[in-house]
Amino acid sequence: MQTNLAxxxxxxxxxxxxxxxxxxxxxxxxxxxxxxxxxxxGDELDGPRGRIxxxxxxxxxxxxxxxxxxxxxxxxxxxxCESTCPSGVDYGRLVDIGRKIVAAQVPRAGTDRLKRxxxxxxxxxxxxxxxxxxxxxxxxxxxxxxxxxxxxxQAAGARPAPRHARRMLLLEGCVQNAMAxxxxxxxxxxxxxxxxxxxxxxxxxxxxxxxxxxxxxxxxLDNMRRNIDAWWPAIAAGEVEALAMTAxxxxxxxxxxxxxxxxxxxxxxxxxxxxxxxxxLSELVIAEPGLPALLAxxxxxxxxxxxxxxxxxxxxxxxxxxxxAEQVLRDAGFELVPVAEAHLCCGSAGAYSVxxxxxxxxxxxxxxxxxxxxxxxxxxxxxxxxxxxxQSGTATPVRHWVEVIDDLLAQA
Ligand code: SF4
Ligand code: SF4
Numbered sequence: 078m079q080t081n082l083a084x085x086x087x088x089x090x091x092x093x094x095x096x097x098x099x100x101x102x103x104x105x106x107x108x109x110x111x112x113x114x115x116x117x118x119g120d121e122l123d124g125p126r127g128r129i130x131x132x133x134x135x136x137x138x139x140x141x142x143x144x145x146x147x148x149x150x151x152x153x154x155x156x157x158c159e160s161t162c163p164s165g166v167d168y169g170r171l172v173d174i175g176r177k178i179v180a181a182q183v184p185r186a187g188t189d190r191l192k193r194x195x196x197x198x199x200x201x202x203x204x205x206x207x208x209x210x211x212x213x214x215x216x217x218x219x220x221x222x223x224x225x226x227x228x229x230x231q232a233a234g235a236r237p238a239p240r241h242a243r244r245m246l247l248l249e250g251c252v253q254n255a256m257a258x259x260x261x262x263x264x265x266x267x268x269x270x271x272x273x274x275x276x277x278x279x280x281x282x283x284x285x286x287x288x289x290x291x292x293x294x295x296x297x298l299d300n301m302r303r304n305i306d307a308w309w310p311a312i313a314a315g316e317v318e319a320l321a322m323t324a325x326x327x328x329x330x331x332x333x334x335x336x337x338x339x340x341x342x343x344x345x346x347x348x349x350x351x352x353x354x355x356x357x358l359s360e361l362v363i364a365e366p367g368l369p370a371l372l373a374x375x376x377x378x379x380x381x382x383x384x385x386x387x388x389x390x391x392x393x394x395x396x397x398x399x400x401x402a403e404q405v406l407r408d409a410g411f412e413l414v415p416v417a418e419a420h421l422c423c424g425s426a427g428a429y430s431v432x433x434x435x436x437x438x439x440x441x442x443x444x445x446x447x448x449x450x451x452x453x454x455x456x457x458x459x460x461x462x463x464x465x466x467x468q469s470g471t472a473t474p475v476r477h478w479v480e481v482i483d484d485l486l487a488q489a
Contacts, residue, residue, distance in 0.1 A: 078102045078129075083138030090340055091174045092136065098171045099133055101164050102126075108158035108168070113422045113440055114151050122148045125158035125168055132175035141179040149176050151436065153429055154290065155390035155422035160397075169395070170336075173289075180292045193291045196428045200252055201283050201300075226431075228465050233258035234483075236265045239274035245319045245361065246308055247275040250327050251283035253461040260461070263483035264323045264358055270486060271365040275321060280307035284327040289337075290427050298341075301334050305347050312350065320355045323479065325460040326427060329395035331355045357392060358479060359401035359459065369408065375489040376410040384411045385453035386478070387444065387467065389460035390422050402459055402478045409485055414451035418444075425466035441470050449473060457481055 080099045086092030108125040109115050115124030122131060128148055135141045149172060156169045185193065245268070253260060265275040281304045289297030311317045322328030335349035362368060384406060392398050403413055424430060424440030445467060448456050456471070457478040458464050468475040 078104060078133065080133055081137055083136065085138070086136050086178070091177065095132065095136055095171055095174045098167050099129065099136075102129055102162075102166045103164055105163070107163060108161045108166075111157045111161045111420060113153060113155065113157065113424075114436065116421075117436060117439055118151070120148075123151055125152075125162075128152055128172060128175070129166070129168070132171055135175065135178055135182070141182040143183055146179050146183045149179060151433060153390070153422050153424070153426040153440075155426060156394035157390060157420055157422065160394045160420065176292070177294060185292070192432065193293075193428075196431060197288050197291045197293050197296065200287055200428075226465070226469070228256050228468060231257055231259050234262050234266070236262045237269040237274070239276050241269070241272050241274040243273045244276050244311075244317050245273055245321045246311060246317045247277050247321050247323070248281060248284060248304070248327055248331065249277050250324055250461070251287065253324055256465060257461060257477070259480055260323050260477045263477070263480045264321065267362060267479055267483050267486065268321075268365075270371060271362070271367045273318075273361075273365070276311070276317070278307040278311060284330040286326060286330040286427060289330065298337065301338060301348065302341075302344055304331075305334070305338075305344060305351055308351060309347055312347075312354065317354075319361060320351065321358055321361055322355060323358050323459075323477070324462075325357055325389045325392035325396065325398075326462050328355060328357050329391040332396060357396060357398050357401070357459070359392075359405065360398060362479070362482075363401045363405055368405070371486065372405075372409045375485045377489075382411055382455065383414055383451070383453045384481070385414050385416050385448040385451065385456045387416070387423060387448060387456060387458040387463060388419060389458055389463045390426075392459055393420070402457070405482060406457065406478055409482055411481070414453050417447045417450070419447075423463050423467055425460075425462040427462055430462075430466055437466070438470075441466055445470050455481065 078099050080096050082092050082096055104126060106126050112124045121127040131145050131148055135145065152172055154169060154172060158168050247261060249261060268275050283300050285297035285300035288300060320331065322331065332352050332355045335352035338344045338348035386403050386406065388399065407413055421444065422440055423444040424437035430437040449471065453473065456467060456473055456475045459478060464475050464477060
């Protein structure tokens with residue numbers, strides 16, 4: 078697609094990157110067919126090709142409007158369109174740039190800005206964990222609209238003390254430990270059985286995705302630099318093999334540190350190394366040589382149970398990691414039921430479910446109908462956002478896949 082950048086964007090890093098992406102798009106529209114918002118809303122401008130066109134117009138000097146911003150806001154950033162695109166258009170990066178330049182031209186209305194600020198500050202705050210505990214203890218008093226965001230309290234179990242020479246860094250994340258504290262501990266227990274100790278670095282926190290996707294890109298970059306500072310001593314000393322991500326929404330962000338900090342002379346090299354060391358938990362577990370024997374011993378410990386698996390968009394499209402958690406579950410003796418439309422987003426998409434509740438709920442219900450079609454005993458996934466969002470619409474237990482494997486191994 079030919080582009081003619083406005084002078085304002087010529088020679089800028091964002092302008093050059095956006096132009097290179099736009100040039101790859103041949104406007105074929107294949108991506109539109111797999112876009113969840115186009116499927117629901119049927120408007121070309123709520124599909125990837127239409128959004129790409131809107132971003133191109135703004136980069137070429139047309140003034141962005143509130144309507145332009147709404148079409149970009151309604152995008153889930155699920156990146157399903159990237160998986161479908163035959164020309165390799167990097168839509169995720171383009172929409173990031175598009176949102177940034179549109180936000181600079183169209184200031185957010187008061188309530189929208191307030192909501193975004195509260196989400197970014199609140200979910201990142203040290204007060205989030207005690208507030209969640211209070212909400213869980215008084216769930217009966219939580220208003221119906223908020224109850225879905227307050228999962229029932231969960232026993233976390235113990236985290237094994239580091240005892241192996243082989244170590245990996247764990248990103249604890251910002252909300253996961255408060256909402257579902259068993260996930261990171263289950264990951265640590267499973268890897269411990271495989272001869273690897275998971276260790277957390279004091280000082281690390283939110284991966285930066287919250288700020289980045291809520292129009293606070295500079296604050297997001299600060300989150301990333303803080304994490305790199307926290308992880309660097311262990312990385313530089315060669316003490317850790319990898320950075321383990323138990324939430325694919327964080328994984329996709331950390332894998333992007335190298336790109337996002339490429340122009341930062343102090344952090345570029347470190348950020349690239351951090352991104353290169355980042356792995357989703359499923360990639361790490363399935364690569365362990367001791368896994369087949371461990372699972373073989375565990376297979377007899379419990380009758381195989383029927384599971385429906387939801388691959389998060391941040392894993393299957395954002396990180397292009399597919400089939401690994403499913404394989405671990407199958408190797409452990411679980412039956413994975415077929416699920417239609419497995420490529421489509423569940424509607425969680427970080428803060429999207431709060432900012433766009435109608436679309437988010439429609440996508441959740443559509444996803445749950447497919448996941449529950451074969452009457453599974455449990456639903457599994459790999460991202461805290463998807464887990465809590467799906468659980469808010471069903472009585473079927475929704476769990477991280479590693480918790481299910483951990484339970485099985487505990488019975489063996
Ligand atoms: S993004 Fe890819 S699939 Fe979509 S219109 Fe452009 S070239 Fe076609
Ligand atoms: S990221 Fe998802 S919602 Fe956004 S345009 Fe692409 S397919 Fe549609």
